[in-house]
Amino acid sequence: MSAGGPGTVEDAGRRGGLRSALGGLTTRGRSFLAAGLAAAGCAYVLGQADLLRVGLLLAVLPLICVAVLWRTHHRVTGTRRLAPSRVPAGSEARVHLRIDNVSRLATGLLMLQDRVPYVLGPRPRFVLDRVEPGGRREVSYRVRSDLRGRYPLGPLQLRLGDPFGMCELTRSFSAYDTLVVIPRTAPLPPLRLAGEASGYGDGRGxxxxxxxxxxxxxxxxxxxxxxxxxxxxxxxxxxxxxxxxxxxPQRARCTVLLDTRRIAFEGAGPDSAFEWAVSAAASALVHMLERGFAVRLLTDDGSTVPGEGSDGFAGSTQESADAAGLLLDTLAVVGHSDGGGLERAHAVLRGGEEGLLIALFGDLAEEEVAVAARMRQRSRAAVAFVLESAHWVAAGEPAAPPAAELLRRLREAGWIVVSVPQGAELPALWRQAGRLHAEAPSAAGGGTTDFPGGWS
Incomplete structure (x- = not known):
């Protein structure tokens, strides 16, 4: 199976020589070869000609199978198609494989195997019967992961065997594809809050x-x-x-701040507090993009997505679908940072007017609360979803001390603070934030602090 185009299998036997082909002997082939050599040796010692002929037959049969497979020259192409190539965590994607025999010879029995990360499920294997010249075979399998990330699929491997099962030669494709498992997103309810800040709206001009x-x-x-x-x-x-x-044209701006500090979250796995925060950030970003906002993702270490400019916002010329894809791809691989504070994120926010600020915080210490209070001064409105370890630790583990005083200081600084218990649904907390905003006085005293055009 020689190279001849995209997705064409290399002839492993010809590249490695006859010695490599001999390494493809199966257990049956090695047994026949060993039995034949033993019989030939015994026949030589005992002087039994009939036994010598039997021994030679047993020893030569697997060698003939190796030579035939090694000399067989097939051109087999393969393609892989993902449907879809980006899926939310917990959803399935289907992988379609197609094998085409583009040579003039029919293939023998083919064993098809695709390399798949363990987290996506068992490694798929298929047995393909004889493929006629110009023939095609199509197979498919499903993959699923509860953990977000980028997972390589491939390369695809083909094993060619002889009719007697004496030898198997493996040929590999060089191409592979990538499945992106993005965080789960929840549709958020539209909230039209009273008031509208000047110069902001639903993304209109x-x-x-x-x-x-x-x-x-x-x-x-x-x-x-x-x-x-x-x-x-x-x-x-x-x-x-x-x-x-x-x-x-003036677009309302929204910054989603995701706290990724390792010390701020306890636990791991799809039901952990950090994964809830990542999914909530994805839901908020997609929702605000659909409402016409120019959005960006900001982490505690100061990283911003998308955009190459200094402000990092998705510009008005960028399609919302492309911006959402870029943001979700980034969140698919975001992990914990080793930082201990929010100073670098505050340095990014210090540059100008932020519009709406939505933050997903883990455990906060006094230093982080003080920095968050300064962040609030750079935004027209700010909402904080706080995931305290006391609400998320597993049963039997000691809970962190209550942080009611720290949350009260956040509210006094002008934040709309929503405490997130384990298993909470984001749409319900989203509505709760809207009610708290309607009731909260402005941090500056008197009146209210309105979300840009209603954060809806």
């Missing part, structure tokens, strides 16, 4: 109020622009046609 000609923001002339919008003063200043830009 807003008109700028101009006091006069000096307030006009010009841009270069483009083919098709109305000549009545030419701004002659700017044209004279820049030496090229400039037109008035009377509207500037």
């Amino acid at each position: 807003r008109s700028l109020a101009f006091a006069g000609e000096d307030d006009v923001i010009p841009r270069g002339y483009r083919h098709g622009d109305d000549l009545r919008r030419v701004h002659w003063r700017s044209t004279a200043r820049h030496g090229e046609l400039m037109v008035r830009r009377e509207e500037q």
Whole structure:
């Protein structure tokens, strides 16, 4: 099975030589060879010609099978297709395999095996009967994982055997695919809260109020622009046609802060507090993108996704589906950080107005609460979902001391604080945050702090 295109199997026997082919002898083939050599030796010692002929037959048969397989030259191509290639944790994906015989010779019995990580299930194996010249065989299997991550599938292996079962030669494809298991997301209820901050909305454009000609923001002339919008003063200043830009799209911003500190979470596995926080962050990001917000993911170590700019926000020219895919792919592989605080995340937030800030916190100490209070000053509204170890430790383990005082300080700093018990559903907590926002006074005193256009 020689190389001849994408997904074509290499002839392992020809690459490794005859010695490599001899290594493909099965237990039956080795037994026949050993029995034949023993019989030939006994026949030589005893002088029995008939026994010598039997011994030679037993010894030569597996060697003939090795030579035939080694000399057989097939061209077999294989393709793998994932449906889908990105699945939520706990959902199944189907892997479709197709084998094409593109040579002029029919293949013998083929044993097909795909390499699959243990977490996705048992390694799939298939037996394919004779494939005629130009023939095709298709098989499929399912994979499933409760743990998010990126899992390689492949390379695909084919084992070619002789009719007597004396020898098996393995040929491998070089290509592999990647299955991305993303966090589970929950649909969140729309919450339209009272009030709307100026300049923010559901991601729609807003008109700028101009006091006069000096307030006009010009841009270069483009083919098709109305000549009545030419701004002659700017044209004279820049030496090229400039037109008035009377509207500037303004997208509401939302930052989702995910606390990944190892010391902030206890336990592991799909039902742990950290995995709940990751799934909640994914749900919030997807929900805000669907509402037209420009969103970004921020972790405690200061990493931001998406965008290559300094602000890290998904720009208005980026499709929401592409942004959601990038965010979910990042969350699929996010792990614990060894950091002990939130200072690096605060340094990122210090740069400007953040709009809405949604945080997923683990255990907080006094230092983290103080930093979170400063974060609140850089956002128009802030919601914190706090997962305390006292609510998530397994039965029989000592619980962490209550942190009611620290949560009270967060509320005094202007955060909408929601404590997350084990097994809680995010949509219910989302509604609870909306009710708390409606009842909470502004940290500045008097009035309320409105979410940008209603965080819905």
